[in-house]
Amino acid sequence: MFKYYFMLGVRSLRRNPALTALMVLTLAVGVAASVSTLTILQVMSGNPIPHKSDRLLVPLLDNGSLKGYVPGAKPDDIQMTYRDAANLLASKQGPRRTVVYGIEGGIEPERADLPVVEVSGLAVSSDYFAMFETPFLYGGAWSEKEDGNKAGVIVLSRLQSEKMYGKANPVGKHVRLHSNDFQIVGVLDTWNPIPRYTHLLNGNGGSFNGEDGIFIPFSTAIRIEFGQSGSTTCNDHVTPGYQGFLDSECTWLQFWFESKSASDRVAIQNYLNAYAGEQRKLGRFPRNSENKLYNVTEWLDYLGVVRSDSKLSVWLSFGFLLLCLVNTVGLLLAKFSVRASEVGVRRALGASRAEIFKQFLIETAVVGLAGGLLGLPLSFLGMRIIADQSANLSVVPGMDWMMLGITFLLSVSASILAGLLPTWRACQVTPALQLKSQ
Amino acid sequence: MLRMNNLSKVYRTHMIETHALRGFEIHVKEGEFVTVTGPSGSGKTTFLNIAGLLEEFTGGDYLLDGVNVKGMDDNARSRLRNEKLGFIFQGFNLIPDLSLFDNVDVPLRYRGFNAAERKERIEDALGQVGLASRMKHYPAELSGGQQQRVAIARALAGSPKLLLADEPTGNLDTQMARSVMELLEEINARGTTILMVTHDPELAVRAQRNVHIIDGQVSDLVRKTPSLFDANAAHHAAAAAS
Numbered sequence: 001m002f003k004y005y006f007m008l009g010v011r012s013l014r015r016n017p018a019l020t021a022l023m024v025l026t027l028a029v030g031v032a033a034s035v036s037t038l039t040i041l042q043v044m045s046g047n048p049i050p051h052k053s054d055r056l057l058v059p060l061l062d063n064g065s066l067k068g069y070v071p072g073a074k075p076d077d078i079q080m081t082y083r084d085a086a087n088l089l090a091s092k093q094g095p096r097r098t099v100v101y102g103i104e105g106g107i108e109p110e111r112a113d114l115p116v117v118e119v120s121g122l123a124v125s126s127d128y129f130a131m132f133e134t135p136f137l138y139g140g141a142w143s144e145k146e147d148g149n150k151a152g153v154i155v156l157s158r159l160q161s162e163k164m165y166g167k168a169n170p171v172g173k174h175v176r177l178h179s180n181d182f183q184i185v186g187v188l189d190t191w192n193p194i195p196r197y198t199h200l201l202n203g204n205g206g207s208f209n210g211e212d213g214i215f216i217p218f219s220t221a222i223r224i225e226f227g228q229s230g231s232t233t234c235n236d237h238v239t240p241g242y243q244g245f246l247d248s249e250c251t252w253l254q255f256w257f258e259s260k261s262a263s264d265r266v267a268i269q270n271y272l273n274a275y276a277g278e279q280r281k282l283g284r285f286p287r288n289s290e291n292k293l294y295n296v297t298e299w300l301d302y303l304g305v306v307r308s309d310s311k312l313s314v315w316l317s318f319g320f321l322l323l324c325l326v327n328t329v330g331l332l333l334a335k336f337s338v339r340a341s342e343v344g345v346r347r348a349l350g351a352s353r354a355e356i357f358k359q360f361l362i363e364t365a366v367v368g369l370a371g372g373l374l375g376l377p378l379s380f381l382g383m384r385i386i387a388d389q390s391a392n393l394s395v396v397p398g399m400d401w402m403m404l405g406i407t408f409l410l411s412v413s414a415s416i417l418a419g420l421l422p423t424w425r426a427c428q429v430t431p432a433l434q435l436k437s438q
Numbered sequence: 439m440l441r442m443n444n445l446s447k448v449y450r451t452h453m454i455e456t457h458a459l460r461g462f463e464i465h466v467k468e469g470e471f472v473t474v475t476g477p478s479g480s481g482k483t484t485f486l487n488i489a490g491l492l493e494e495f496t497g498g499d500y501l502l503d504g505v506n507v508k509g510m511d512d513n514a515r516s517r518l519r520n521e522k523l524g525f526i527f528q529g530f531n532l533i534p535d536l537s538l539f540d541n542v543d544v545p546l547r548y549r550g551f552n553a554a555e556r557k558e559r560i561e562d563a564l565g566q567v568g569l570a571s572r573m574k575h576y577p578a579e580l581s582g583g584q585q586q587r588v589a590i591a592r593a594l595a596g597s598p599k600l601l602l603a604d605e606p607t608g609n610l611d612t613q614m615a616r617s618v619m620e621l622l623e624e625i626n627a628r629g630t631t632i633l634m635v636t637h638d639p640e641l642a643v644r645a646q647r648n649v650h651i652i653d654g655q656v657s658d659l660v661r662k663t664p665s666l667f668d669a670n671a672a673h674h675a676a677a678a679a680s
Binding site for chain 2: 001004011012014015341342344345346347348349350351352353354355430431432435
């Protein structure tokens with residue numbers, strides 16, 4: 001009977017085209033508003049590396065002074081000092097570790113006739129690429145030995161490589177950066193995790209936009225005294241000179257551990273606590289704050305990557321969908337009220353109340369399907385409009401299959417929900433009265 | 439075929455109780471053609487609605503083809519209605535946005551027949567009423583008499599044992615009414631029991647038996663002189679007995 005009722009539902013769309021169009025449009029607009037805001041939120045709050053997000057950990061040590069400190073307050077900065085980063089890097093905790101900091105500069109190709117290109121990128125450890133599973137188009141990451149040797153090696157993003165060398169494989173070629181020679185060892189394939197979780201504290205495009213064009217070893221960046229492009233927090237006196245900066249309590253680096261498992265996280269946490277204890281003995285970490293360890297999703301939450309107004313807009317759009325549903329209930333009541341005679345006839349011919357209920361509910365689901373069909377282009381339009389409002393969201397991709405499914409599911413569920421009362425009322429028709437009133 | 443014993447129907451509001459039927463007794467045999475007459479408000483339609491399982495009764499017993507319908511739930515009543523009964527209404531009650539084919543198809547869908555059997559039954563039923571060539575047409579494209587024929591085809595398609603007709607000629611002119619009446623007589627001649635409410639005394643006397651209702655009670659049972667209908671009834675009663 002489902003096929004029969006579905007067919008009746010499709011025919012019923014034509015019965016009163018104006019009323020049908022109004023219902024479909026009402027549902028479509030409500031669904032589009034909800035789906036587009038939900039898609040944006042889903043992309044923004046999505047887990048960029050779900051299969052290992054719980055094993056990638058950011059440590060947070062509070063090296064702030066006691067001046068003005070209220071016990072329990074958050075650290076002054078969410079980055080760490082060079083001294084701590086270097087110590088954690090040497091700690092051998094977890095199978096992989098990396099420091100991350102943003103760099104910016106002019107990159108000179110080998111050929112003198114090619115212009116200097118301004119690039120931004122990251123200074124990282126060799127483990128970075130394996131930890132974050134970056135895909136390589138050509139070559140690969142530099143080695144741990146090259147980290148140790150502070151070698152002049154560089155990895156380009158695909159976009160950066162194509163800007164400089166077109167489609168050719170540039171591995172083995174040399175470039176100059178910050179007045180130093182670097183050999184290209186690898187080119188990443190397209191890789192734009194959203195949010196840009198590996199280095200959210202960047203001055204390069206924000207959490208959702210932009211791209212890192214180059215990657216050089218952290219040790220090399222320190223050797224050539226490559227300044228960082230993000231923020232630096234210094235609360236104490238800093239001795240002049242680069243070495244003075246490295247020895248200071250200025251925080252400017254981000255650090256990542258990779259753990260083997262959840263139990264490994266406990267070991268890393270224990271190590272951090274022991275490390276902070278040692279440092280306190282040396283006169284550091286006067287606040288004696290709790291040493292934190294965040295996995296990827298916890299880190300995104302801690303940084304508030306998804307703004308609360310994005311969540312609010314989803315609630316508002318669902319509120320709007322609710323209003324649309326109330327309207328649809330009214331329209332369905334009007335539509336079904338004129339069908340009382342048909343209900344009477346069908347009941348006389350053998351339809352039970354349950355059959356009438358099924359028929360009318362499937363009919364409302366057909367309206368929901370039509371609403372979903374119209375809601376889909378409206379959702380795309382909604383996302384475009386939202387993305388246009390914020391440069392931060394301009395890279396938010398289009399709707400994926402899951403959201404496509406959600407659009408239809410939401411539309412059909414909404415219509416069925418809206419149809420419950422009108423359908424129930426249709427079932428209450430007294431056939432004898434309707435048949436006589438004809 | 440249909441037996442009601444001491445049947446009553448009371449409509450209650452918080453203020454008033456209305457006895458639509460009281461102490462109602464009737465027995466319609468298989469193969470009979472019975473007309474029901476009576477003044478407006480006498481309870482004819484209530485009787486027909488109860489007979490058609492469209493309304494529940496307050497007291498007494500009702501046996502339809504030997505099945506006691508008292509206390510049946512909606513599903514069981516609907517199934518019984520679909521299997522045993524056919525309806526013909528004064529206002530035809532065709533569904534306007536369904537073709538004649540699809541209108542006749544409605545009760546067969548609820549019966550659960552497969553597509554091939556439904557098609558065969560629809561074509562046969564529309565053929566019996568002389569409208570086989572117009573099955574793709576819509577009700578609005580037909581005259582009143584033709585629409586009533588479609589309604590009769592719809593009632594017949596499921597091979598009901600009892601056909602309930604509520605003033606089936608009430609909206610038709612004399613010629614069309616006669617033609618519909620003749621069709622009903624043919625159907626009865628083929629063995630279907632018919633119970634017809636009518637205001638038309640001319641039609642009432644054409645039936646084998648006329649039941650007159652006043653104030654919710656059967657006032658008298660008027661038996662006609664033996665006719666074709668009696669012969670039918672006798673034949674079917676004998677068949678049922680054997």
